[in-house]
Amino acid sequence: xxxxTQSPSSLSASVGDRVTITCQASxxxxxxxxxxxxxxxxxxxxxxxxxxxxxxGVPSRFxxxxxxxxxxxxxxxxxxxxxxxxxxxxxxxxxHTFGQGTKLEIK
Amino acid sequence: xxQLVESGGGLVQPGGSLRLSCAASGSTFSNYAMTWxxxxxxxxxxxxxxxxxxxxxxxxxxxxxxxxxxxxxNSKNTLFLQMTSLRAEDTAVYYCAKGGATVTDGFGYWGQxxxxxxxx
Numbered sequence: 001x002x003x004x005t006q007s008p009s010s011l012s013a014s015v016g017d018r019v020t021i022t023c024q025a026s027x028x029x030x031x032x033x034x035x036x037x038x039x040x041x042x043x044x045x046x047x048x049x050x051x052x053x054x055x056x057g058v059p060s061r062f063x064x065x066x067x068x069x070x071x072x073x074x075x076x077x078x079x080x081x082x083x084x085x086x087x088x089x090x091x092x093x094x095x096h097t098f099g100q101g102t103k104l105e106i107k
Numbered sequence: 108x109x110q111l112v113e114s115g116g117g118l119v120q121p122g123g124s125l126r127l128s129c130a131a132s133g134s135t136f137s138n139y140a141m142t143w144x145x146x147x148x149x150x151x152x153x154x155x156x157x158x159x160x161x162x163x164x165x166x167x168x169x170x171x172x173x174x175x176x177x178x179x180x181n182s183k184n185t186l187f188l189q190m191t192s193l194r195a196e197d198t199a200v201y202y203c204a205k206g207g208a209t210v211t212d213g214f215g216y217w218g219q220x221x222x223x224x225x226x227x
Binding site: 044045046055091092095097098100 | 168220
């Protein structure tokens with residue numbers, strides 16, 4: 001199984017800050033990585049697909065990069081509505097696997 | 108826009124069974140793989156199972172293999188998860204999600220989830 005190591009597990013930042021989350025895969029998964037935003041009481045929302053492509057309707061402050069084993073998710077200017085837990089997800093191989101999640105809080 | 112609505116969750120005793128449903132609308136249901144993902148209380152997301160667009164092939168996480176069965180009715184735009192021999196560790200919110208053309212695609216849309224509690 002592909003293990004995804006996501007860090008940090010939690011993060012406190014101020015409105016307007018640049019926020020970065022990393023996700024490292026245990027083997028080469030090419031570009032086959034998604035990033036999701038998950039708020040309590042809701043289903044996860046896809047933000048980034050194929051490592052660097054932004055989903056339709058997602059604000060441009062969200063971005064992703066990387067390939068192979070190392071991936072980065074960035075919020076360029078943190079907004080109050082961005083408070084959530086963020087997950088990476090690989091779909092190069094079955095079983096699908098997720099990172100442990102990063103809980104983002106406002107400082 | 109794609110909408111996914113799960114139902115069928117509830118409280119069940121260990122060893123019991125439950126059948127979850129996921130009603131889909133807003134896209135051609137039969138064109139896409141569909142999946143179940145769960146989140147135990149205080150834990151992260153865990154992939155459970157996936158089914159191809161036609162329903163011909165199914166895949167499971169080791170933790171549920173032999174106990175859970177995924178299926179779909181493309182004529183009714185509905186996905187199912189039959190859960191048997193339930194254990195306390197199956198307690199979680201269960202989400203259905205829309206995949207892509209194959210089972211190795213990302214999950215573009217998710218439902219709001221249905222809670223399953225396994226307890227005596």
